[in-house]
Amino acid sequence: MGLAQYAIVPVQDEWGVLHDGDVKSRYATKEAAFELAVAAASLALREGHEVHVSAPGREPGETALGS
Template identity: 55%
Template sequence: MGKAYYDIVGTDDSWGVRHDNDPVGDYASKEAAFEAAVLAATNAIKFGHEVRITVPGSDSSETALGVVTN
């Protein structure tokens, strides 16, 4: 069984989905990126993979590259 991890990453006006450490897509909202990740995760589930989707909260300091800033 494989693993399929999807991380929603971005800023206020540009969001993407990081899968296998590669950011993919250009979405106008965090919600749109999440919906895209759910569609991809649905296919992964059909193939029997373990699935994880993470979405940062509004107070997160993570940037589009996944780097935490202080």
């Protein structure tokens, strides 16, 4: 099986999940984007793929949810 990679990335003033070179949706918080990525990664894992999920750490002045 292949490798499924999901990266939480900033998109203007929101967050997205980069997968297969594309960000298809935007989320108000980093946590919301992470939850979607983990759900998608769970399905990929069930199908037998190796899975990588990454999210950036908090920047100075940023809240825990990334807003």
